[in-house]
Amino acid sequence: MTPASSSLPRGDRWFDDGLYTSVNELAHRSPGWLDTAVSLWSTYGLVLLGALLMAAWWRARPVDPARAALALAAPLVVLAAFVVSTALKALLREQRPCQTLRTVTVEACPAVGDWSLPSNHAVLAAAVATTLLFTDRRLAALAVPAAVAMAASRVWVGAHYPHDVVLGLVVGAAVAGALMTGARRAAAPVAERLHTTRLRPPVAKR
Template sequence: MTASVPAALPHGERWFDDGLYTSVTDVAHRSPGWLDTAVSVWSTYGLFLFGALLLAAWWRARPSGSARAALALAAPLVVLATFVVSTGLKALLREQRPCQTLHTVTVEACPALGDWSLPSNHAVLAAAVAATLLFTDRGLAALAVPAAVAMGASRVWVGAHYPHDVVLGLAVGAGVAWALMAGARRATVPVAERLGTTRLAPLVAKR
């Protein structure tokens, strides 16, 4: 485990969930090493699962109809756009990491100063994927939704984020992706029909 760098927030500010953050990191500090390792691995590499779910959703959509497959193809672009929104929010809000502002011990090394905390990009991406799957594959969405919550919780456990970073990240990811997918759904039928007449037809229909 790595001790975070203690520092004070400007003007003595404190977040309402400081206590919850320190309680979680204290439990993590006292937990078995194997559990911290498992959570850390999930926190670091779990996003690959969400990428695999996007790919699986597209693959499963191909036999079911070109419009749904075209929407599944749009999903990664929606997730990317949601990430851009999240990055912009980080630059605007400029919240330091909790491990930079509180006296606590964290499972993972604290990110450097200026690596902003709010919202959690991991939570944003996980929630965005879950939201797109609600449009393209409800079966996979049933796996992605709890996995997104688990991803967000893991970011607090390892000490990288306040709980409110994660909550806002989940809300931003789900809200932006839902709105973009709702808009994309209206365009998928003509796009799919056009692709179906080209060499790219296998992208939207199984042959």
């Protein structure tokens, strides 16, 4: 575990300071293998979620060109959710809890000015899970709990307050849900146009 910087004064108290501290203490008392597993998921879990996006597109190509076109739009939707999250961070400018509470954390405490609210990891995970609800419900059944686990892992490793990750899940789901609803209306016409061009392979296997 890595100690946070002690150069900052304590910030304003948040309503979930106690919950964050409790999770932090639990992580501190847990076996090293568990902290390692959570840290690995926190760091690399988004790669697995990204693979699910690719799998959704691959599974849709042979059976439903419109769904394949929608799956192709999903990464752009996830990117849009990230842009919104980054803008909110710059606007809200919440310092990391490991800075304001001076806690000992599983992972190194992010630098001062690396804002905390909302959690980008939670935003991206929720956005992926939401796009999969539109494109592949079976894969979504894996992605939804994975997104929640990603959010929880960010608190466990000490990088975020609980409210950071909750807002992240809400922002990711809201942005992705709105954009995928619009994309779903356009998916069938786009797929139909592409079906008669050289761009047919991305939306239809045959």
